[in-house]
Amino acid sequence: MRVYPKFLLSALAPEQFPQPSAPEVAFLGRSNVGKSSMINALLGSDEARVSQTPGRTRAINFFAIADSPTRQQPRWIFADLPGYGYAKISKSISAEWPSFIDPYLTNRETLALCICLVDSNIPVQRSDAQLIEFLTSVGRPFLVVGTKADRLSGNARVKAEKTLREGLGIERMLLCSAETGRGINEVWAEINAVKA
Ligand SMILES: Nc1nc2c(ncn2[C@@H]2O[C@H](COP(=O)(O)OP(=O)(O)OP(=O)(O)O)[C@@H](O)[C@H]2O)c(=O)[nH]1
Numbered sequence: 421m422r423v424y425p426k427f428l429l430s431a432l433a434p435e436q437f438p439q440p441s442a443p444e445v446a447f448l449g450r451s452n453v454g455k456s457s458m459i460n461a462l463l464g465s466d467e468a469r470v471s472q473t474p475g476r477t478r479a480i481n482f483f484a485i486a487d488s489p490t491r492q493q494p495r496w497i498f499a500d501l502p503g504y505g506y507a508k509i510s511k512s513i514s515a516e517w518p519s520f521i522d523p524y525l526t527n528r529e530t531l532a533l534c535i536c537l538v539d540s541n542i543p544v545q546r547s548d549a550q551l552i553e554f555l556t557s558v559g560r561p562f563l564v565v566g567t568k569a570d571r572l573s574g575n576a577r578v579k580a581e582k583t584l585r586e587g588l589g590i591e592r593m594l595l596c597s598a599e600t601g602r603g604i605n606e607v608w609a610e611i612n613a614v615k616a
């Protein structure tokens with residue numbers, strides 16, 4: 421899928437969010453899970469920076485994604501959210517998330533799909549389960565994507581997927597690797613299905 425991404429802005433408060441102009445896809449997950457790498461893999465570019473230091477991004481970074489080089493109107497907006505759960509003991513997501521994240525997830529009119537990234541190499545994390553509970557409670561459509569699947573063998577992948585699905589109480593999820601490109605087309609298929 422060839423797309424034309426453009427970085428829009430970094431928002432630290434709701435007043436700074438860009439005007440809703442296209443269906444929005446938000447990328448959510450713990451610090452270091454691979455959100456920015458996933459966005460880069462989807463876009464085929466380095467538009468989203470990849471951090472070596474987890475938990476540094478405290479802003480929501482917005483990108484306008486066009487599906488034609490000449491079209492002005494973006495087909496989607498991508499939102500790269502700050503990571504949560506880096507602290508070893510996390511009481512709740514909202515306790516460590518910047519205060520504008522909950523309102524963003526609750527109120528953003530154009531938010532059409534939340535892509536929830538979980539590390540496929542580690543057991544279910546409480547903060548990930550909390551995020552999924554939260555999205556379910558506010559009625560936001562979401563897709564769970566297991567990241568860094570290149571680190572798992574075939575057998576371990578099947579096992580990891582089952583454990584994560586059961587632990588998170590979800591019917592289906594995708595396993596991906598930003599490094600090898602595995603599963604990236606499947607994520608695109610889900611994004612493509614988002615209504616214009
Ligand atoms: N092996 C492997 N490593 C990955 C993959 N995706 C990301 N990484 C590595 O994981 C680290 C974190 O990646 P980021 O994309 O910056 O993670 P992030 O979720 O955006 O992190 P924050 O913005 O700090 O919350 C980097 O060192 C990446 O190179 C993957 O698919 N496979």
Ligand SMILES: [Mg+2]
Pocket residue numbers: 455456457469470471477500
């Ligand atoms: Mg990042």
